[in-house]
Amino acid sequence: MTDADLPRAPNAFRLWREAQHTQSRTRLGGIYYLLAWLLVWGFSAAPGAHLLLGLGTTAFFSLILILRWLHRLPAGHAESDLRRWLDLQAWLVCGNALGWGLVQAWTLQTIDFAPSQSIAAISTIAISAAMAFTFSMDRSRGALAILLLYLPGLAVLLPDAAAHLGELATLALYLSYLLLAQSRSHREYCNTLDLELQLLEQRERMEALGHTDGLTQLGNRHRFNSLFPALLANALRHGSPLSLVLLDIDFFKKVNDEYGHAVGDECLRAFAERMCRAFRRDSDALLRLGGEEFGVLMPDTPLEQARQLAESFRAELAASGFSCQQQWMPLTASLGVGTYDPLRGGSAEALYKRVDDALYRAKEAGRDRLVLAQPEG
Numbered sequence: 001m002t003d004a005d006l007p008r009a010p011n012a013f014r015l016w017r018e019a020q021h022t023q024s025r026t027r028l029g030g031i032y033y034l035l036a037w038l039l040v041w042g043f044s045a046a047p048g049a050h051l052l053l054g055l056g057t058t059a060f061f062s063l064i065l066i067l068r069w070l071h072r073l074p075a076g077h078a079e080s081d082l083r084r085w086l087d088l089q090a091w092l093v094c095g096n097a098l099g100w101g102l103v104q105a106w107t108l109q110t111i112d113f114a115p116s117q118s119i120a121a122i123s124t125i126a127i128s129a130a131m132a133f134t135f136s137m138d139r140s141r142g143a144l145a146i147l148l149l150y151l152p153g154l155a156v157l158l159p160d161a162a163a164h165l166g167e168l169a170t171l172a173l174y175l176s177y178l179l180l181a182q183s184r185s186h187r188e189y190c191n192t193l194d195l196e197l198q199l200l201e202q203r204e205r206m207e208a209l210g211h212t213d214g215l216t217q218l219g220n221r222h223r224f225n226s227l228f229p230a231l232l233a234n235a236l237r238h239g240s241p242l243s244l245v246l247l248d249i250d251f252f253k254k255v256n257d258e259y260g261h262a263v264g265d266e267c268l269r270a271f272a273e274r275m276c277r278a279f280r281r282d283s284d285a286l287l288r289l290g291g292e293e294f295g296v297l298m299p300d301t302p303l304e305q306a307r308q309l310a311e312s313f314r315a316e317l318a319a320s321g322f323s324c325q326q327q328w329m330p331l332t333a334s335l336g337v338g339t340y341d342p343l344r345g346g347s348a349e350a351l352y353k354r355v356d357d358a359l360y361r362a363k364e365a366g367r368d369r370l371v372l373a374q375p376e377g
């Protein structure tokens with residue numbers, strides 16, 4: 001998945017990231033339960049005497065291990081799919097934890113497992129500590145999984161609390177430490193996610209700025225250079241025409257010279273706004289190519305349609321001129337229009353040159369006019 005495919009809305013991004021982290025952080029967890037169980041069983045006083053329990057528990061931990069391994073993330077980032085995936089993964093993790101809690105309780109009350117009690121206890125401490133620090137994506141589910149590791153053992157010790165006061169107090173202390181650590185690692189996880197989201201948004205803003213002309217907010221030359229070949233390739237693939245209009249304000253230098261640069265800027269902004277009103281299709285790309293030169297890329301638009309739109313823009317501009325600071329001044333533009341015909345082929349550079357030549361001829365012929373580009377030779 002590339003950055004362009006990442007979910008854009010913050011909540012969708014968080015959910016998608018949570019699912020990703022949950023997968024990478026919980027995939028291997030199941031193996032430790034299985035290994036710990038084999039140690040507990042293998043070092044008990046009489047493993048052979050508990051063959052059925054030993055094999056059954058081995059099968060249980062193996063099954064959850066396989067299920068956790070096979071439970072792969074959904075391909076897209078549909079919210080309902082991700083939530084369902086997270087729910088099932090949490091069931092598997094909690095089921096694993098409860099299974100281990102029961103093993104721990106079993107060792108505490110079965111005399112044959114007395115020799116492996118410390119193996120079970122160390123394993124519980126190691127697994128729960130790992131859980132507090134790695135399963136930090138979801139605070140309540142992480143806390144539940146930790147509690148499930150300890151509660152069955154505590155339930156066995158509680159009826160004879162007086163005899164186990166020291167162990168119970170230590171366990172309670174350690175459990176509260178774990179829950180605090182898990183809550184803290186959850187906060188840190190959320191902060192990291194916030195930071196990642198901010199970075200992503202900043203990068204998007206920077207990219208947009210790099211493609212936008214600061215004065216008119218139209219796409220800039222950089223945007224044109226990346227968009228033009230892409231739209232041309234698209235036109236070729238779909239067999240549809242792509243029209244290009246180049247527009248150049250006439251005698252713009254005079255506006256600057258007579259009224260000042262600020263009015264010149266205002267004039268460029270007003271020109272861009274008029275373009276936006278004239279070329280309204282969502283698929284049209286409006287660009288400022290530099291100075292007082294503008295362009296419009298019109299996908300799926302035949303020459304005649306592009307000519308009509310461009311011509312009505314020109315006529316309206318010439319009729320209304322430009323008003324600024326309670327002054328009216330004439331404003332006209334020269335235009336070149338051409339179309340890429342996918343049947344004839346040709347490159348982006350060739351189309352640009354044909355339309356630019358047409359614009360030059362419009363200037364040469366006296367300005368305030370539209371000239372059609374020569375057909376592809």
Ligand SMILES: Nc1nc2c(ncn2[C@@H]2O[C@H](COP(=O)(O)OP(=O)(O)OP(=O)(O)O)[C@@H](O)[C@H]2O)c(=O)[nH]1
Pocket residue numbers: 215248249250251252253254256260261262263264265268290291292363367
């Ligand atoms: N105010 C302002 N002026 C700009 C900007 N960019 C370019 N210009 C000016 O636009 C003018 C373009 O002048 P020319 O290339 O001679 O074009 P023209 O005066 O429009 O003449 P023709 O195109 O031949 O009709 C120059 O004076 C540039 O300084 C800008 O961002 N703001």
